[in-house]
Amino acid sequence: MSGRNPDPIRLVGLTLGYDRHPAVHHLDGAVRAGDLLALVGPNGAGKSTLLKGMAGEIRCLDGRIERAGAIAYMPQVDEIDRSFPLTVMDLAGMGLWRQAGAWRSLVRRRPAVEAALAAVGLEGFAARPIGTLSGGQFRRALFARLILQDCPVVLLDEPFTGIDARTVEDLLTLIRTWHDEGRTIVAALHDLAQVRAHFPSTLLLAREPVAWGPTARVLTAENLARARNLSEAWDEGAAICTGPREHPAVAHDHGAAAHHHHEDAA
């Protein structure tokens, strides 16, 4: 398996954080090609930080992230100015940047944008200003942009926060389609039932990786209790970490049964 598809994202002795305080501490592992991975953990566990790191938004404090190929990233809190006079069509059309760049015409690509809007249930919304969309509709429009980006790897940071059940269902179907197309998806989520139902593998994070593997084996009562207990305190006087600066490359075992490391890391 690993011979054909190199891992799209590999984390090597990764420490991410702010002001030298780690939010993700000494994380090793790889996101396999075609994986549908849920990122679970309490608030402050470092889920968003890890996704930002994978997307290349922040620099590593230690270790490194190896990326192969283009990555589409949907942040938890976007910086989108919704009062800007832009249509839904134009917002979704931004996803075509890699094909169209700054100058090539989008006129011929209009059907593709319309198809993407239809795929997220926004037919007939193309000419609407983005400021008039509801929260759920806006989220759908952002998913349309992700469709048009057409990236092999998609990172989603709490994509369903504040969204009604029907929209969540539609978007999960879309994610399932992406998974069937062989794309790699990593999503930070809080709804454990949702994770159990839709995500074959899970990384349970509490600054330290608690467990990483098949969802059923990660989301055990014991693991979840351990994640809750791991301190999320910001200690101003924290000592300088003396742990290994960079973990030696972990031997990869991509067997079907145990395809992940940190099954029981601490």
Add this chain to the structure above:
Amino acid sequence: MTDPFGSFLAPFVEFGFMRRALAGCLALSVSAPPIGVFLTLRRMSLMSDAMSHAILPGAAVGFLVAGLSLPAMTLGGLVAGLAVALLAGAVTRATTIREDANLAAFYLISLAAGVLLVSLRGSQIDLMHFLFGSVLALDDSALWLLGGISTLTLLALAVIYRPLVMECVDPLFLRSVSRSGGPVHLAFLALVVVNLVGGFQALGTLLAVGLMLLPAVAARFWARDLAGLIPVSMLIAAIASVSGLSLSYQYDLPSGPAIVLAAGALYVASMMVGPRGGLLRRLVRPRHLEA
């Protein structure tokens, strides 16, 4: 002259200096308002005001070196304005301090230096020239400058239009797909400076901002999207230029303030009767639709 429209346009027919003033102002009317549209949409309206002050020391240095010379003062203004804009932009991207704070810091330093330089040498009259411009005394080189700035602005806007819009709407997304965000932002700041320097020729530093922002804000009451905002703002600026110049001639008013006040009057009128959020529209609300 009984025909009011004829008397309105008569000064332009009769006098060459009025035609020159009109040409200069119209050139500025097609380049400055689109910049103003983007500034207002980015909530950076007051940034142009700060920048107009930042130009002062450069122009003052040019004045000290070469006297009342257009090329020297223009070059000085460009250098000072670009330096402040680029420094503020660069510091913003390198630190966590927001752009408005950085810009405020740099423009205050620049303005103080400018006032100091002007007061070291030069009289009150020179200062008035700085502040209120000399639209009725535009020579060939000034017209070439205004025309060149206008052309450059429209071409540059066409080139950076798409990434500029993306940078305004969703800077995070642009950063994730392209490295053009930084250069585009700096290019836009440079366009702001270039247009303020152009406006400073015609209207003076204090009022250069007027022709940039007032038409742009007024256009918000008429148009819904960029495709409408930009032409409407240009049209409003052109009307303000023609009527401001004409009124300044007929009533012997200083021309720079007359143009900006004309733009201000158009803004107030737009605020009253504009179809998009105008006051009148709010008073007589049409019945809402069924769905």
